[in-house]
Amino acid sequence: MALLSDRQKEELHKSMLEYLHSNNFIEAFHALKEESGIEYTPDPKTKYAGLLEKKWTSVIRLQKKIMDLENRNASLQEELTLAPSRRAASQSDWIPRAPAAHVLTGHRSPITRVAFHPTYSVLASASEDATVKIWDWETGEFERTLKGHTRAVLDVDFDSKGLLLVSCSSDLFIKIWDTQNEWKNTKTFAGHDHSISSVRFVPGDQFIVSASRDRTIRMFDVASTHLVRTITGHLDWVRCVIPSEDGKLLASSSNDQTARIWDASNGEYKMELRGHENVVEVVAFAPIAAYGAIRELAGLPTNDRTKRPGSFVATGARDKTIKLWDTQTGQILKNLPGHDNWVRALAFHPSGKYLLSASDDKTIRVWELQTGRCMKTVDAHGHFVTSLAWGRQLVSAGRTTNGTGGVPDPSKSGDAEKLVNVIATGSVDQTVKVWLP
Structure with a gap:
């Protein structure tokens, strides 16, 4: 100075x-x-x-x-x-920031799930108002409402080509909607004895897998609607079920405070992931692109170059934490505390560098996988954030990806150009928000 x-x-x-x-x-x-x-005589003037x-x-x-x-x-x-000239360079590392590009209104009850079409700018949202709504996420325009369920619709998912949309509901039914034929409800599956919380197409699109409050996971043949397999083991409501990128494994999470790994081909129980202290709301398989960062975070040997899909999962629970797990050993690799309320949704970043989470604390958080630190918090909605999805896209060899399942490995040729940077969130505030670069 x-x-x-x-x-x-x-x-x-x-x-x-x-x-x-x-x-x-x-x-x-x-x-x-x-x-x-100093000689000084005080004087207020x-x-x-x-x-x-x-x-x-x-x-x-x-x-x-x-x-x-x-x-x-x-x-x-x-x-x-984010200026156009710089956008190409920053595109692969894009993460959402406020404000959202579009706020989609029209549902009359809380949003339960959002799902992206694999090729078109189409977004589906499920709600407790018993409907599914279809939107154009690029323009934010509403397209149509799918009516057929009689109670809350709890999950939606597109098949790999976007030809079919599957939905499940508290009305005990799973429905298939034909996107090529005016979104008509072409198939209805019965088979669960209580609310159906989660439904997904298994890679290959021949089967769907669902999870229910009746404590079971079930697989159905899409063409015949026949029940192929019932998987039991959870002691309470099964909240979420997802297949691995190659369709060989299933991961589920439950009110029994565990997540479990299953062999999709025979329903055999493979591993229990125990460590949460409350209901496990969501489970997500890590994409292969994230393996390097997860190994570094967990201090696992770097000489392990396994590229087997389904090696790691993330779980989010009502104990306000996110946990990363090794599915082979059942070990917790890392705890990610930070949310102030239930963790409801998870999506891995396509680059494999980040994990995004949504919570009842009304925020989206972005976690850097290499260090495990929360690098960004976005105030997303005016009420609980119930769902979060990353834009889907077709990748080479006809495999598909979505926000919670497999995401392309940018190190493989041709995949890097196909990353779609768009996120959708749904909330109890009855709005869907679309986040764009």
Whole structure:
């Protein structure tokens, strides 16, 4: 800091003397006068009266101005990185930021799930109002309402080509809708004895897998609607079931506070993931692109180059935590605490660098997998955030990806260009939000 000149020192001392005298600090006034050797007679009419307070408040104002400018600078820098010329470079690492590009309104009850069409800019949303609504996520326009269920629709999923949409409901039915034929309800599956919480197409699209409050997981043949397999083992309501990217494994989560791994081909129980202290709401398989970051985070040997789908999963629970697991050993690799309420939805970033979560604390959080730290919190909705999905896209060899299942490995040729940067969230506030670069 620059040294004060004699004139500045004298001005400062006289201002301090005036301040001390005006506030009746007489002993301090005389002590400063004596030590500084300055002759000064207090006078409220001099320029020194109130000078100290003026300088002090102007410093605070300047500090506030500086902070405002720094914040403005940071937001401009962020805008710059998203400018069209820079967008291509930043595209692969894109993460959502407020505000959302579109707020989709029309449902009359909380949103339970959102799902992206694999090739078109079509988004499906399921709601407790017993309907599924179809939207164009690029324009934010509403397209149609699918009616047929008589109670809350709890999950929706497109097949790999986007020809069919599957939905499940508290009315004990699973329905298939033909996207090529005016979205007609072409098949209805009965078979569960209680609310059906989750339904997914198994890779290959020959089967669907569902989970229910009747404590079972069931597989159905899409063509014949026949029940192929009933998987039992959970001790309470099964909240979520998803297949691995190659369709060989299933992961499920339950009110019994566990997640489980199953062999999809025969329903055989393979591993129990125990560690949460409340209902496990959601489970998501990590994409192969994330394996390197997860191994580094967990301190696992880097010489292990396994690219087997289904090696790691993430779970989110009502104990407000997210956990990363090794599905081979059943070990917890990392706890990700930070949310202030139930964790309801998870989606891995296509690059494999991040994990996104949605919670009843009304936020989306972005976790850096390499370090396990929460690097961004987005205030997403005015009420609980119940669902989160990453845009889907077809990848080479006819495999599909979605926000919670397998996501393409950008290291493989041809996949990097096909990343779709769009996120949708659904909430108890009855809105769906679309987040775009």
